[in-house]
Amino acid sequence: xxxxKISALTKKRYSSEKRFxxxxxxxLALAMAILFTLLSSITLNSLPAFTxxxxxxxxxxxxxxxxxxxxxxxxxxxxxxxxxxxxxxxxREMVPGVNDRKEKRELYGLVSVIAGDxxxxxxxxxPNDIGKKVQINIPSSDDIDLLTKGLIDRNLPEENxxxxxxxxxxxxxxxxxxxxxxxxxxxxxxxxDSREAEVAGLKxxxxxxxxxxxxxxxxxxxxGVMTAVYLEEIAPKNRMTDFIxxxxxxxxxxxxxxxxxxxxxxxxxxxxxxxxxxxxGGIVLALMTLPVIIIATRASLASIPPSIREAAxxxxxxxxxxxNHHVLPLAIPGILTGTIIGIARAAGETAPLLMIGMMAxxxxxxxxxxxxxxxxxxxxxxxxxxxxxxxxxxxxxxxxILLIILITMNALAIYLRKKYERKW
Amino acid sequence: MKHLNKLTFGAIAxxxxxxxxxxxxxxxxxxxxxxxxxxxxxxxxxxxxxRAYGIRTPVVESTGTGGGLKLxxxxxxxxxxxxxxxxxxxxxxxxxxxxxxxIDMTEFVIGYDGIVIANANSAPQLNLTLxxxxxxxAAVVPGPKSTDDSCDLISNPNIKWSDIRSSLPAVKIExxxxxxxxxxxxxxxxxxxxGGSKSFKCLGALKITDSSAWKATVHGLRExxxxxxxxxxxxxxxxxxxxxxxxxxIFGYSFLxxxxxxxxxxxxDDVEPTFENIAAGEYTISRSLFFYVKKAxxxxxxxxxxxxxxxxxxxxxxxxxxxxxxxxxxxPAADRAKYSSAAKNMPKLEM
Numbered sequence: 001x002x003x004x005k006i007s008a009l010t011k012k013r014y015s016s017e018k019r020f021x022x023x024x025x026x027x028l029a030l031a032m033a034i035l036f037t038l039l040s041s042i043t044l045n046s047l048p049a050f051t052x053x054x055x056x057x058x059x060x061x062x063x064x065x066x067x068x069x070x071x072x073x074x075x076x077x078x079x080x081x082x083x084x085x086x087x088x089x090x091x092r093e094m095v096p097g098v099n100d101r102k103e104k105r106e107l108y109g110l111v112s113v114i115a116g117d118x119x120x121x122x123x124x125x126x127p128n129d130i131g132k133k134v135q136i137n138i139p140s141s142d143d144i145d146l147l148t149k150g151l152i153d154r155n156l157p158e159e160n161x162x163x164x165x166x167x168x169x170x171x172x173x174x175x176x177x178x179x180x181x182x183x184x185x186x187x188x189x190x191x192x193d194s195r196e197a198e199v200a201g202l203k204x205x206x207x208x209x210x211x212x213x214x215x216x217x218x219x220x221x222x223x224g225v226m227t228a229v230y231l232e233e234i235a236p237k238n239r240m241t242d243f244i245x246x247x248x249x250x251x252x253x254x255x256x257x258x259x260x261x262x263x264x265x266x267x268x269x270x271x272x273x274x275x276x277x278x279x280x281g282g283i284v285l286a287l288m289t290l291p292v293i294i295i296a297t298r299a300s301l302a303s304i305p306p307s308i309r310e311a312a313x314x315x316x317x318x319x320x321x322x323x324n325h326h327v328l329p330l331a332i333p334g335i336l337t338g339t340i341i342g343i344a345r346a347a348g349e350t351a352p353l354l355m356i357g358m359m360a361x362x363x364x365x366x367x368x369x370x371x372x373x374x375x376x377x378x379x380x381x382x383x384x385x386x387x388x389x390x391x392x393x394x395x396x397x398x399x400x401i402l403l404i405i406l407i408t409m410n411a412l413a414i415y416l417r418k419k420y421e422r423k424w
Numbered sequence: 425m426k427h428l429n430k431l432t433f434g435a436i437a438x439x440x441x442x443x444x445x446x447x448x449x450x451x452x453x454x455x456x457x458x459x460x461x462x463x464x465x466x467x468x469x470x471x472x473x474x475r476a477y478g479i480r481t482p483v484v485e486s487t488g489t490g491g492g493l494k495l496x497x498x499x500x501x502x503x504x505x506x507x508x509x510x511x512x513x514x515x516x517x518x519x520x521x522x523x524x525x526x527i528d529m530t531e532f533v534i535g536y537d538g539i540v541i542a543n544a545n546s547a548p549q550l551n552l553t554l555x556x557x558x559x560x561x562a563a564v565v566p567g568p569k570s571t572d573d574s575c576d577l578i579s580n581p582n583i584k585w586s587d588i589r590s591s592l593p594a595v596k597i598e599x600x601x602x603x604x605x606x607x608x609x610x611x612x613x614x615x616x617x618x619g620g621s622k623s624f625k626c627l628g629a630l631k632i633t634d635s636s637a638w639k640a641t642v643h644g645l646r647e648x649x650x651x652x653x654x655x656x657x658x659x660x661x662x663x664x665x666x667x668x669x670x671x672x673x674i675f676g677y678s679f680l681x682x683x684x685x686x687x688x689x690x691x692x693d694d695v696e697p698t699f700e701n702i703a704a705g706e707y708t709i710s711r712s713l714f715f716y717v718k719k720a721x722x723x724x725x726x727x728x729x730x731x732x733x734x735x736x737x738x739x740x741x742x743x744x745x746x747x748x749x750x751x752x753x754x755x756p757a758a759d760r761a762k763y764s765s766a767a768k769n770m771p772k773l774e775m
Contacts, residue, residue: 101744105744109749113746117475152685153685156685159684160545160684160685161684162685194471195464195467195468195471195750268503274451274503275455275503276455276485357457357485359485359486360483360484360485360486361463361466361484361485361486362481362483363471363474363481364480364481372455372483382486384659384660385460385486385659386464387464387676387678387679387681387682387683387750388682389659389682389683391659
């Protein structure tokens with residue numbers, strides 16, 4: 001070969017290397033662009049859900065009305081007070097001259113259906129205000145909320161929007177009187193599910209997710225770690241253990257809905273466990289997480305150099321001592337990482353929970369693992385199917401919150417690995 | 425590292441404890457399953473009921489009408505649901521299965537739901553007949569060689585709406601509709617497709633000679649891209665229609681009601697899909713919505729009767745009730761009175 005040929009070949013090799021690099025960078029850029037688009041669209045869509053429009057309402061907490069028998073018993077007042085009608089009459093006083101039945105309905109439609117509860121809550125916090133005229137911030141209805149955020153176009157003809165002309169007029173009056181304000185939507189975190197978008201929150205779903213993950217962790221972690229320790233450290237290498245290993249790997253690849261069917265048939269059908277309960281959900285997700293933990297633990301155990309074990313045996317340690325005192329503590333970072341990632345995956349799972357009835361409308365917050373509960377991804381799915389427009393941004397907000405929880409969990413896994421990892 | 429040891433054993437002991445003590449305890453909450461169409465209404469009533477009476481709010485699951493009836497008819501006992509919602513009446517086969525398990529039930533009709541054929545507000549207003557809807561989305565249609573007595577079925581040749589009737593817009597037929605698992609799809613097939621097939625005489629003849637072939641023909645939707653299975657009652661569908669003025673979507677009336685700034689309903693057989701027209705029974709593609717209460721659970725599960733009464737109160741399903749704000753189309757006053765009294769006496773359903 002001549003020099004010329006060689007240098008041509010070299011040039012070709014260099015340029016193909018450059019091309020390869022460019023392809024890789026392009027792939028990375030594309031992946032980043034997709035991720036960025038996804039995250040930014042979710043974030044942008046979710047923003048309206050984090051604030052909530054309130055209407056400052058003048059309420060006269062008439063003592064004769066709230067406590068007609070003059071008992072001064074706050075609990076009885078809270079329980080029996082005519083909160084709903086008080087909210088309605090307060091609105092009527094702010095907008096005089098509304099007598100027609102239809103107009104009244106439109107007027108009450110300005111504020112949330114839980115307007116009465118807002119007043120009740122205020123009285124609970126400020127019992128000394130009974131008998132006074134006070135100003136209370138009452139959440140607006142979801143349509144008014146959308147309108148003030150510009151998500152309903154007020155210039156559309158009346159029949160094409162969910163807010164009537166009369167409601168617009170009153171709202172403009174309230175805005176002029178500086179009664180309309182936007183506040184952070186705490187109800188997202190301290191309310192359960194609701195069919196009214198202005199009330200709906202994630203408290204129940206977050207509690208359900210925590211309870212479910214608790215059950216999942218408590219079952220899958222010990223069983224997974226023990227199985228992995230046996231297979232990696234104690235069991236002889238023979239056909240039987242090979243067979244088990246293959247099956248564990250297969251289990252990791254089983255579609256999650258299959259675990260849901262199993263849960264329905266075995267745990268609910270045969271053992272008679274309650275439907276829609278975090279107990280069953282947790283067991284089902286534990287079965288799904290088990291292979292992930294076993295595989296991660298085994299990999300982590302296998303990465304510990306044999307010299308550690310040999311040294312321990314050399315000074316006379318028993319097998320139990322070697323495993324418990326030396327091997328497991330060194331493998332813990334890897335085991336925890338695997339567990340957290342497995343749990344994070346389980347936390348984002350819906351398909352198996354659909355089968356066991358956790359995709360349900362549940363208002364009350366669950367307190368026990370046998371209470372009826374739903375989980376965050378199921379809540380997201382249900383909100384996405386609601387016809388009311390406000391649920392669109394609520395859905396995005398719930399997705400964002402779930403993503404933040406998952407990213408935090410993954411970050412924790414990375415932190416633990418970096419902190420306790422040892423290089424051999 | 426002894427504590428690690430104890431920790432592991434503690435965890436195992438705890439998990440065993442959990443898995444042992446799980447006898448079904450007495451249920452304080454009403455358990456409701458069934459149709460995804462009735463779900464939003466049922467959930468509203470459940471929430472209101474829980475708020476007003478201060479008891480545990482009933483749990484509502486959206487399982488679909490068929491799935492709900494299957495769970496409902498599985499037996500009597502607290503592990504089985506107390507109420508099932510349905511977007512069609514219970515079938516006699518389902519009823520017999522229920523009776524076989526010793527289940528008596530009370531039937532309630534709560535109102536109507538219209539199925540609308542909608543497109544974007546920016547698109548021209550459609551004015552269709554049921555026959556034209558059939559011609560647009562059926563997989564096979566009677567060809568030109570058909571006579572009154574026998575059909576020459578050919579695969580649907582209509583590409584554009586204007587192929588069906590020249591005054592319709594010259595855009596490609598693209599219909600987004602509910603998937604086969606949905607009750608809305610069943611209702612669309614029964615009301616719109618079967619109704620539309622009546623404009624072809626030979627299909628009427630086929631119904632008499634071979635009813636199963638007739639059903640397959642009439643319920644078959646095209647698979648060449650003219651009909652697209654989309655979500656059921658999906659907000660995504662509304663945004664798709666908004667973005668693509670040529671597309672047509674099929675869904676429940678409540679979605680049209682909530683999104684009237686983006687989409688409008690097609691006029692079907694000269695009737696607009698408005699609240700009044702559906703309530704009056706003039707709009708052809710509409711159906712009744714039901715729920716069934718398990719009689720054996722009344723008195724066992726607290727509040728069951730109260731829930732039925734709340735659902736059938738004028739505040740809920742009356743003409744100005746809160747369910748109407750959610751898109752339910754109320755029954756005529758006489759029917760409402762009938763079901764309100766049924767909630768007190770709980771008459772047994774006979775078929």
